[in-house]
Amino acid sequence: MRQTYGKQLPGMRLSDLPGKLIVIEGTDGAGRSTQINLLKPWLEELGHAVLDTGMTRSRLAGEGIRRAKEGNHLGRVTQSLFYATDFIDRLEKEIVPALRAGFIVLTDRYIYSLIARAMVRGMDAHWIRSIYGVALKPDAVFYLRIGIDDLLPRVVFCHGFDYWESGLDLYPSQDFYEGFCNYQAALLEEFDRLAREYSFEIVDASADAGAVCEQLKRKILEIVEPAHAETPGVKMSETLVHSLADRILAKLTLGGPTSEPERSPAAEAPLTPEPVPVALAPQLQLRRQNRFSV
Amino acid sequence: MGITNSIQIGPYEILYPLKPPVSPVQQYGQHHLPGRLFVVEGIDGSGKSTQLSLLHKWLETRGYGVVFSEWNSSPLVKDTTKLGKKKKLLTPATFSLIHATDFADRTEHSILPFLKAGAVVLCDRYIYTAFARDAARGMDPDWVRSVYGFAVKPTTAFYFRVPLETAIGRVTGARDGFKYYEAGLDLGLTGDAEDSFRLFQGRILEEYEKMIPEFGLTVIDATLPVEAQQAQVRQIVQCHLDSAKELRIRP
Numbered sequence: 331m332r333q334t335y336g337k338q339l340p341g342m343r344l345s346d347l348p349g350k351l352i353v354i355e356g357t358d359g360a361g362r363s364t365q366i367n368l369l370k371p372w373l374e375e376l377g378h379a380v381l382d383t384g385m386t387r388s389r390l391a392g393e394g395i396r397r398a399k400e401g402n403h404l405g406r407v408t409q410s411l412f413y414a415t416d417f418i419d420r421l422e423k424e425i426v427p428a429l430r431a432g433f434i435v436l437t438d439r440y441i442y443s444l445i446a447r448a449m450v451r452g453m454d455a456h457w458i459r460s461i462y463g464v465a466l467k468p469d470a471v472f473y474l475r476i477g478i479d480d481l482l483p484r485v486v487f488c489h490g491f492d493y494w495e496s497g498l499d500l501y502p503s504q505d506f507y508e509g510f511c512n513y514q515a516a517l518l519e520e521f522d523r524l525a526r527e528y529s530f531e532i533v534d535a536s537a538d539a540g541a542v543c544e545q546l547k548r549k550i551l552e553i554v555e556p557a558h559a560e561t562p563g564v565k566m567s568e569t570l571v572h573s574l575a576d577r578i579l580a581k582l583t584l585g586g587p588t589s590e591p592e593r594s595p596a597a598e599a600p601l602t603p604e605p606v607p608v609a610l611a612p613q614l615q616l617r618r619q620n621r622f623s624v
Numbered sequence: 625m626g627i628t629n630s631i632q633i634g635p636y637e638i639l640y641p642l643k644p645p646v647s648p649v650q651q652y653g654q655h656h657l658p659g660r661l662f663v664v665e666g667i668d669g670s671g672k673s674t675q676l677s678l679l680h681k682w683l684e685t686r687g688y689g690v691v692f693s694e695w696n697s698s699p700l701v702k703d704t705t706k707l708g709k710k711k712k713l714l715t716p717a718t719f720s721l722i723h724a725t726d727f728a729d730r731t732e733h734s735i736l737p738f739l740k741a742g743a744v745v746l747c748d749r750y751i752y753t754a755f756a757r758d759a760a761r762g763m764d765p766d767w768v769r770s771v772y773g774f775a776v777k778p779t780t781a782f783y784f785r786v787p788l789e790t791a792i793g794r795v796t797g798a799r800d801g802f803k804y805y806e807a808g809l810d811l812g813l814t815g816d817a818e819d820s821f822r823l824f825q826g827r828i829l830e831e832y833e834k835m836i837p838e839f840g841l842t843v844i845d846a847t848l849p850v851e852a853q854q855a856q857v858r859q860i861v862q863c864h865l866d867s868a869k870e871l872r873i874r875p
Contacts, residue, residue, distance in 0.1 A: 405732030
């Protein structure tokens with residue numbers, strides 16, 4: 331049985347939603363869409379049906395929001411509610427039907443971005459949370475975290491400064507650079523608060539896209555293929571891989587044995603099951619294919 | 625003068641209280657913006673728009689700066705609402721939110737700045753329309769009230785009370801057919817537009833009745849002659865203008 335953060339919408343049945351809802355969050359330029367473009371074909375390769383969705387992509391309000399943002403008439407409360415309309419339309423018309431059909435839903439931002447943007451614009455914390463109380467709790471939230479210093483070059487050399495990404499509706503007297511730094515710093519602060527409140531999985535997004543993706547794949551496998559993570563075969567090879575990795579690490583580290591005490595007993599007996607190593611992904615893929623061909 | 629129980633959203637000072645205020649003084653207290661806000665509510669065919677337009681003209685001839693704002697009229701949002709209605713994309717939740725978005729735009733552009741400037745703002749339908757319709761569509765009443773938490777509390781909210789059959793008699797003669805959402809056909813109560821309209825308006829009427837004590841709506845008997853209703857409305861409005869002479873733009 332799925333849960334919402336508060337109230338339930340009329341006609342939304344929370345039982346029989348076997349799909350998985352996976353959220354990729356992060357500030358502008360953190361590489362969310364790059365990751366989703368890598369993850370979607372990978373998941374499909376593994377045999378999963380995937381729906382990708384994201385902000386302002388609703389049939390109902392997407393175009394309306396884009397047009398409203400072209401002018402200078404979009405007020406702060408109006409903006410928050412327009413985005414809420416877009417979100418609820420996608421929740422009811424895309425996300426829930428896909429989850430009911432057993433899809434993996436990869437969403438480029440979720441209520442957290444919307445809450446962060448509203449908070450930075452001075453909206454009431456209780457008000458905005460109560461609106462999004464009708465949202466489904468996702469299976470995981472991966473927060474691609476990136477500092478301003480790493481973010482700036484991406485923005486400057488990729489697509490340049492954008493009025494809204496620079497928060498110029500908030501800081502009309504500043505130039506794009508100042509506005510960008512101030513706005514993104516305020517968003518980042520808000521995101522860090524939300525990360526604690528909603529227990530995000532934080533992923534360092536300053537690394538290169540490939541490395542970030544490997545991390546995400548490992549974590550996503552735990553969610554979408556938990557059965558494989560528990561099968562003895564996988565467990566054995568997992569231990570094998572880990573012991574091999576330890577040996578290699580010991581050889582690589584200068585003064586190998588002295589680094590041993592750093593591995594505290596707590597680290598050796600984690601509360602959560604160890605992730606399935608990415609190296610095993612091809613095996614899993616083979617198994618799935620076999621299962622389908624029978 | 626201030627309403628301490630209000631919540632603060634964005635730059636606004638005085639907003640609609642989410643919970644019933646503690647003391648009656650607060651409950652009937654006015655917002656402290658220099659303008660005055662009068663709204664009319666009631667089911668279709670209650671005659672509220674007629675009354676508001678008579679009030680509008682009366683205020684203008686007396687020299688007040690008057691601004692009129694109609695439900696569902698934001699230029700920023702209307703294309704989206706139109707699309708949703710035409711293509712039947714709206715669910716009870718998105719119907720509620722797109723109307724809240726429309727209302728937010730009008731609050732930010734038409735209502736609040738004019739109240740700050742000391743105008744008399746007249747609204748044909750206000751948040752109570754949303755509360756009644758959305759509840760009739762099965763939305764959680766507390767959720768809807770919370771969505772509209774940014775609204776300015778009206779100086780007076782007139783509720784034009786009329787029996788269902790009287791209102792339907794006035795409406796059916798005046799128009800040819802009902803629109804999909806207007807008749808509540810999205811709820812699938814019945815396939816016939818007129819039957820559905822009747823059932824839906826009945827539900828809305830029930831919601832209005834519940835809101836009279838909740839929000840202290842000023843009830844006007846809408847079965848009385850138009851002139852008699854207008855006389856009552858003007859008398860009540862007059863009381864609130866006496867202490868606001870500065871609103872006059874011409875003596």
